[in-house]
Amino acid sequence: MSNYLMRGFYSRLNADTGSSTNPVRTAVTDRIYAVEAPASSTLPLVVYSMDSVDTERFFSGIVRSTAIFTVTSFSKVEAGPDAATDLDRKVFDLMDQQSVTVTGHDRGYIRGVTRGTPIAEGEYFRVDSTFQLVATTTS
């Protein structure tokens, strides 16, 4: 079940919103990774992970899942905090209040929960933002 939620979330991060790409993919040159980025990856990049999934049960057997995702935007520290927050803004604009297809569910609905702030960590800035994906099984 959770893998469908992951795939649904990623489908929006990777969605084509024009010109066979989207503003986030363009900004990070398609460097979008699940859970962790490969060692020594070029910056900027985006990492997403699923932190938790709460379930709510209905008498019919249907289950509504509410998954919390963290999307972390990494950018070079020399680019400054403005570049870091700009990448995070692109992520938010792409993901917030969007419907996605989730296998076996009525749909997946993504909305932003928290907006991150830039934190300098050595060679890079990171910005963590969290999103919620709500999906209800169809049977």
Add this chain to the structure above:
Amino acid sequence: MTYAIGSDGSVTMPTGYKAQINTWSATLTRATQVVTGFGDAGHQRRASGVLDITGSAGGVPEDNASTTSAFGIGSSAAGAALTLNITSGTSLAFDAVFGSVAFGVTNDGDSTVTFNFELNDTSPTLTWDETP
């Protein structure tokens, strides 16, 4: 013996009161009257022979498919069959009137609906599974 848990339950709602239901509650009551008189050492009470049921069922509204309307209260004032199941073999079935239907929608939260009902006229059918 089996201890009932919430997911053993279910509810069969009348046509027009459709939603994805995940909770219900009902209270069975009889009116009582104090009939204490002089000389009694403690309160005396008598219960009415007329049973009443009030309660509610709640969940999430559905749409984009046939027979998903939750607006039954807008089209019919008549009583309708309602069955509340504690488990698959233990239930309360009765004719119910719906006095109110409460919707709630929060932009960054949930959509909810709650049906509030009361017993209508006929005696309820109370079934308790006592099969060993």
